[in-house]
Each structure stands twice: as C-alpha cells, then as structure tokens.
Amino acid sequence: xxxxxxxxxxxPATSQDLFQPEYWIVEKTTPKTQVAFEKEYLEVSAKGGxxxxxxxxxxxxxxxxxxxxxxxxxxxxxxxxxxxxxxxAQDPEYPDDFFKRSSWRNGVFPHYYSLNLYYAGYxxxxxxxxxxxxxxxxxxxFANSGERPPILKEYTDADNLLKADVWYDIxxxxxxxxxxxxxxGKLLFDLEDKTPYTRGYFGLxxxxxKIQYRNLSIKRL
Numbered sequence: 267x268x269x270x271x272x273x274x275x276x277x278p279a280t281s282q283d284l285f286q287p288e289y290w291i292v293e294k295t296t297p298k299t300q301v302a303f304e305k306e307y308l309e310v311s312a313k314g315g316x317x318x319x320x321x322x323x324x325x326x327x328x329x330x331x332x333x334x335x336x337x338x339x340x341x342x343x344x345x346x347x348x349x350x351x352x353x354x355a356q357d358p359e360y361p362d363d364f365f366k367r368s369s370w371r372n373g374v375f376p377h378y379y380s381l382n383l384y385y386a387g388y389x390x391x392x393x394x395x396x397x398x399x400x401x402x403x404x405x406x407x408f409a410n411s412g413e414r415p416p417i418l419k420e421y422t423d424a425d426n427l428l429k430a431d432v433w434y435d436i437x438x439x440x441x442x443x444x445x446x447x448x449x450x451g452k453l454l455f456d457l458e459d460k461t462p463y464t465r466g467y468f469g470l471x472x473x474x475x476k477i478q479y480r481n482l483s484i485k486r487l
Contacts, residue, residue, distance in 0.1 A: 291321055292317075310476070313343055313344075316373050317352065319467050328439075328485065329483075333479070337478065346429075347428065348475050349436075350472055354464065355381050355383035359380070364466075379405040395422055433480075440462070440487075
C-alpha cells in the first residue's frame, strides 16, 4: 500500500499530463503505426496491432477513467473498430520485469495470451462485438490448439458498439474482488472474481483504427 501511494504521488497533477511520451511504452506490429502526443489528446493511428502500456504498475483498489474517440477516415486500412483495454497485466514468466518480452509481444494480439490480465474489447471484430475476458497465461494452449481465453460477457447489439467520431467515457474499477467496466456511465461488465488480479499494468489496445484519448485519471479508491 505504501508503495502504491508513492507511485500515485508521482502522477502529474492534471489528468491530461498523463498523456506524455515518457509515461508510455509502445508495442506495435508495424512501424507505419503512428503515436502522437498532442496538447489536447493522445492519437494512435494503428496500421496494425498496437498496445500502449502505462509505464508503472497499478494496484487495487483503483479507478481508471478516460475518454476515447474512434475516428472515421478515408484510409482503407483504418476502421471504426477495436477500442480495447488491458489492465492488471502481469507476465508470470518475468514477474519482476514486465517489459522483458515487450519486443516479442510487439503488438501481436495472440502474444498477449501469455499474460495474466483483464481485457475489454469495445466494438471489436470490425465493430460487431463488445467482449470481456480474463487471460490466464495461456499462450502455449492457443499456439497448440487455437483455444482462446473464454468470453465472460458479450454484446452484439448496436447500442453497445462503436459510433464514429463520438467521445466515449470509459471507467474501469478494481475494488477487492470486484471488476467493473463502464461506458458512458453504463455498467457493461461486472465480475466478482474469487482469484482477482490486484496489481499490474494498464494498456490501451487497438488494431487498424485511429483513436484519440484524453482526460486520463488514475485514482486510488
């Protein structure tokens, strides 16, 4: 707890200050992906898979909140899709060096199955599904059989999928054994987890999309 309080003490005073290049580690499948830290927002133009990790691990109980907008573009590669998030991510192979395998993960989505984490995908699969999963370091299982982490909750209706050029308010809460994920104040995913992940890294994840992020706040509950 003392360590976590020290870490939060190092967080800049204003939420927008969290979107500074020194606070993020980028993993991407192609150098064509562009990450721009603008004055008012962080913009990711992902020509392939891309994950941006906040550089310090977080510890529950914690609330993560931000706004995100997926942009419609004329680029044939970029879609309105995949406003995705990882949180409480840990690498059991390197528990003391999360970024040891950063170059191997390299934005390749199945490589993240090697981690323990929570995942929410809003408007994934070319904006046809919104899903919640818990990863349990199952990359070898996937590599051998193609089996993916189970879907714990899924939406396919238009009310729970993306609309282009609209700001969404995202809130993630980790409180003891409860995991909650909100979009615009609506509770989409709610998991009572008997074996919760209570410490790990937060990541912004997308593929073949252009997204702006702003107003990130990280607060201890």
